[in-house]
Amino acid sequence: MAMKKSTGERIGITVLAWLVAFIIFFPILWTILTSFKSELDAISMPPKFLFFNWTLENYTEVQHRSNYLHYAWNSILLSIGANIVGLIFAIPAAWSMAFAPGKRTKDLLMWMLSTKMMPAVGVLVPLYLLFKNLGLLDSLFGIGLVLMLINLPLLIWMLYTYFKEIPNDILEAARMDGASLINEIVYVLTPMAVPGIASTMLLAIILSWNEAFWTLNLATSNAAPLTAFIASYSAPEGYFWAKLSAASTLAIAPILILGWFSQKQLVRGLTFGAVK
Amino acid sequence: MATQQTASAGRALVSPSVILLFIWMIVPLVMTLYFSTLRYSLLDPDNVGFVGLQNYTSFLTDPDFIAALINTLVLVVSVLIISVCGGILVALLMDQPVFGQNVLRLMVIAPFFVMPTVSALVWKNLLMNPDSGFFAWIAKSLGFQPIVWFTNWPMLSVIIVVSWEWLPFASLILLTALQSLDEEQKEAASLDGAGPFSYFGYIVLPHIARAITVVILIETIFLLSVFAEIYVTTSGGPGVATTNIPFLVYKQALLNFDVGSASAGGIIAVILANIVAFFLMRIIGRNLEG
Numbered sequence: 170m171a172m173k174k175s176t177g178e179r180i181g182i183t184v185l186a187w188l189v190a191f192i193i194f195f196p197i198l199w200t201i202l203t204s205f206k207s208e209l210d211a212i213s214m215p216p217k218f219l220f221f222n223w224t225l226e227n228y229t230e231v232q233h234r235s236n237y238l239h240y241a242w243n244s245i246l247l248s249i250g251a252n253i254v255g256l257i258f259a260i261p262a263a264w265s266m267a268f269a270p271g272k273r274t275k276d277l278l279m280w281m282l283s284t285k286m287m288p289a290v291g292v293l294v295p296l297y298l299l300f301k302n303l304g305l306l307d308s309l310f311g312i313g314l315v316l317m318l319i320n321l322p323l324l325i326w327m328l329y330t331y332f333k334e335i336p337n338d339i340l341e342a343a344r345m346d347g348a349s350l351i352n353e354i355v356y357v358l359t360p361m362a363v364p365g366i367a368s369t370m371l372l373a374i375i376l377s378w379n380e381a382f383w384t385l386n387l388a389t390s391n392a393a394p395l396t397a398f399i400a401s402y403s404a405p406e407g408y409f410w411a412k413l414s415a416a417s418t419l420a421i422a423p424i425l426i427l428g429w430f431s432q433k434q435l436v437r438g439l440t441f442g443a444v445k
Numbered sequence: 446m447a448t449q450q451t452a453s454a455g456r457a458l459v460s461p462s463v464i465l466l467f468i469w470m471i472v473p474l475v476m477t478l479y480f481s482t483l484r485y486s487l488l489d490p491d492n493v494g495f496v497g498l499q500n501y502t503s504f505l506t507d508p509d510f511i512a513a514l515i516n517t518l519v520l521v522v523s524v525l526i527i528s529v530c531g532g533i534l535v536a537l538l539m540d541q542p543v544f545g546q547n548v549l550r551l552m553v554i555a556p557f558f559v560m561p562t563v564s565a566l567v568w569k570n571l572l573m574n575p576d577s578g579f580f581a582w583i584a585k586s587l588g589f590q591p592i593v594w595f596t597n598w599p600m601l602s603v604i605i606v607v608s609w610e611w612l613p614f615a616s617l618i619l620l621t622a623l624q625s626l627d628e629e630q631k632e633a634a635s636l637d638g639a640g641p642f643s644y645f646g647y648i649v650l651p652h653i654a655r656a657i658t659v660v661i662l663i664e665t666i667f668l669l670s671v672f673a674e675i676y677v678t679t680s681g682g683p684g685v686a687t688t689n690i691p692f693l694v695y696k697q698a699l700l701n702f703d704v705g706s707a708s709a710g711g712i713i714a715v716i717l718a719n720i721v722a723f724f725l726m727r728i729i730g731r732n733l734e735g
Contacts, residue, residue, distance in 0.1 A: 181545040189535060194552035196609065199579060200567050212577035215586075250671065258465065261458035269455030275685040277463065279730055283468045286722035288670045288696040289713035294708045295476035297698065318469045325462060337567065350454050379560040379674035382691075386699065399562040403569075403677040408575075410570055429551050429559035436621045440663065444618050444656045 197421070204228070204414035227415035237416060240398035243419075246309060247394050248377035251316040252370055255324050260366070263328035264330050264410075268337055274285040277327065281322040289319075289382045295392055300387060309392045312384060316377045324373055331365025332358070368434035370429055375435075378424050397419040472716070480708035483698040486720050487702035502710035509693060510710070517689040520604060521668040525661060526622075527608040531662065532615025537649075539616065540623045552618075568606045569595060569678045599679050599686045606674055611667075616659045620655035623649070624658035656729070663726035667720050690714050 201219070203211050210221040231237045232379070266274050296315070297306075305311030335358065343357045359366070379398040388397050399420055402413045436444055461652045484496045484561065506508050540551055556564065573594040581591035594602040628647065634644050672691045675681060681688035688696070694714060698707035 182541050184539045185547055186541060186543045187545070189538060190549040192551040193609075193612065194537075194555055196564075196567055196572060197555055199571055199651045200563075203571055214582060216577075216579060217584050218457050231708060236587075255656055258462045262462040265455035265457075265569075269451040271452060271455065275730075277459070279726060281447040281462075281466060282729065283722060284466050285724070285728060286666050287474070288666075288718045290670065290672075290691040290692065292472075292477055292712040293471035293694060294480055294698045294711060298704070299473075299476075304544040320464065321462060321466060334581070336657075343704070375558060378559070381561045383559060383563075383672065385673060385676060386695070392609055396560050396562050398562065399676045400673070402566055403562075413566060413570065417567060421559050421563055424560070425555060425558050432550070432554060432617065435557075436618055439614070440618060440656075442657050444622055444659055 170253035181229055197425075200356045200414045202414075202417050203411055204418045206411050206414075208409065208411045214374075227411045228419070229239075231416045233417070234412075235398070237398070237419065238262070238395055241393050241419065243309065243392055243437065244378055244396075245393035247313050247316055247392075248374045250309075251313040251377055252320060252324070252373040254313070255317045255321050256366070259321060259324035259328055260359065261354065262325050263332050264358060266322055266325070266329050268334075268340060271273075276357075281325055285319070285322045293310065293386065297386065305392070306387055307391045312387055312392050315382060315383045315387065319380070319383075320373045320376060322367055323376070323438060327369040327372070327434070328362070328365065329360055330437065331369070334365075348399065361365065368431055369438070371431040372434050372438040375424055375428055477708045477711045477715075480704050480706050481712050483705045483708075485704040487704060491575050496705070500705045501695070501713075504709045504713070508598055509688065511608050512685045513688045513690050513693040516600065516685075516687060518668065519600060520603050520607065520671060520689055521665055523604045524608045525610055525664055526665060528611040528615040528664060529606070529660060531608075532619050533653075533657075535612065535616040536619035536623055537645075539620050554613045556609055557611075557617070559610070559612065562677050564610050565606055565674040565677045568609070569602075572604060592636055595679055596683065599683060603671075603674060603678065606678070607668070609672055610674075611664055614664065618660050619653055619656055622653040659725075659728060662721060662728065665721045666718060666725065668722070669714070 204227055205223045205225070206217065206221050206225070207224055210217050213221075262296050266278060300306045300311050303311075305314075339361070340353055340357060345355050349356065378394075381395065381400075384396045385400060388394065395416075399413075399416060402409065402416070470558070481500050482495060482497055484494045484499075486492070535553060539546070539553060543549065548608070559567075570578065575591045575593040575596075576579050578591075584591040592598065592666075630648060634648050639647070670691050671689060672695065675687055675689065675692050676695075679687040681692045685693075690710065691714065692708040694707050697703045697710060701707075
């Protein structure tokens with residue numbers, strides 16, 4: 170608060186802030202620590218904090234026993250692939266809304282957003298049956314398609330807000346020089362909007378990576394990403410906490426790092442610009 | 446300004462996305478609506494017939510549905526209260542100029558990036574397991590009997606896990622809103638001798654009121670469809686203690702193979718979400734004007 174504070178107060182607030190942050194972060198920290206324990210140390214009571222036999226065994230075991238890399242590769246393919254295809258649709262759409270708006274542009278944007286708000290269970294049944302009949306269940310193509318479609322409104326919306334910040338004059342100058350529309354988008358707009366496109370991609374990748382309704386319901390093994398792989402640890406066949414932790418650490422580490430870079434975009438993207 | 450030519454180009458470039466989203470949204474929804482009026486079980490696929498609203502009446506009078514509806518509301522409201530109240534406190538704390546502020550912020554936001562299946566299983570096993578979990582150790586150290594979380598307090602356990610996932614989101618959004626409070630206003634308040642509570646009530650709260658509304662609406666939309674956390678921890682049980690509407694629909698469709706009834710449940714979920722979406726869209730729309 171705005172009031173001048175004594176040193177004591179300041180130290181108190183600092184300690185409190187660190188304590189709160191530590192408690193919130195603790196489950197993640199504990200998972201990372203447990204991933205380096207033997208299975209026996211992982212369930213030991215009282216728990217072992219730092220003084221245990223550190224081992225990398227779980228990380229190699231997870232790969233040997235359950236082919237971790239297969240699922241990780243699926244996660245990478247799905248989250249990046251789906252959103253690259255999404256961008257191919259979203260960039261022209263956002264260009265059109267930002268630089269050639271018509272009377273209905275605003276309604277169209279709002280309508281696109283509203284598709285984001287439809288609960289997935291509302292369409293689970295027909296989609297499951299369609300996928301089953303078309304042989305798309307457990308296929309990378311089918312799941313990628315769904316991930317692409319659920320993120321498309323967000324991609325368009327975020328790109329639109331970034332494109333709006335680019336002065337129209339520059340694009341018009343290119344047009345005067347006789348650049349075709351495709352050239353204008355590919356060579357003029359896209360390079361200028363790289364930061365915006367990158368942050369949009371980042372958020373979309375994070376959301377796809379963690380998507381756990383469709384991936385759990387439509388994938389079983391072939392196309393299953395990490396969300397489904399981790400879910401397989403819920404089977405109550407004994408304690409595999411250290412392996413669960415190693416698999417979890419590997420599954421969340423890349424996205425945690427990406428996420429930390431994209432905090433600002435997260436606010437913009439997830440509130441659809443309603444909070445800046 | 447848009448010329449004739451760019452306007453038609455604009456329409457051409459936006460239409461692929463519009464068509465895709467239209468198909469994605471309308472076709473399955475119409476199919477759900479259609480299925481919801483049928484007697485249609487995958488176990489007996491030859492015996493399909495029109496039954497009108499019977500699926501709705503049986504779904505709505507099913508005690509499991511009433512339980513799922515109540516569970517959904519309990520889950521949404523509890524997580525909202527915890528994450529918004531907690532989020533305000535955390536945001537106020539993170540807004541203070543403390544040592545290592547940036548690192549603190551990274552630690553606080555981290556849970557939001559953890560995939561739901563990981564959060565749920567880590568909490569269920571590493572933390573809440575009554576024999577070897579971390580909480581059991583704390584309870585024993587303090588001389589209490591460890592709580593058998595997911596057996597005796599299933600809904601509370603799910604609420605705790607989901608709150609942990611959403612508290613960071615609320616904190617981050619509210620912190621962003623807090624940071625846009627200008628220095629002059631802060632100084633004016635301190636010159637007027639405002640105490641911390643009146644400062645919070647008259648300056649801070651009105652300033653972040655809209656951000657709070659946005660957090661509530663967005664979280665509600667996501668919380669109405671919580672699925673993975675329940676799927677990997679309790680499978681809706683014990684009994685139907687943690688079955689919410691998404692899980693009930695999933696159970697009807699993919700475990701009981703009752704397409705008709707599951708579709709009716711899906712439509713009910715859509716109606717519920719639309720009530721919330723209506724208000725959220727109005728706020729976003731108002732912002733788009735400005």
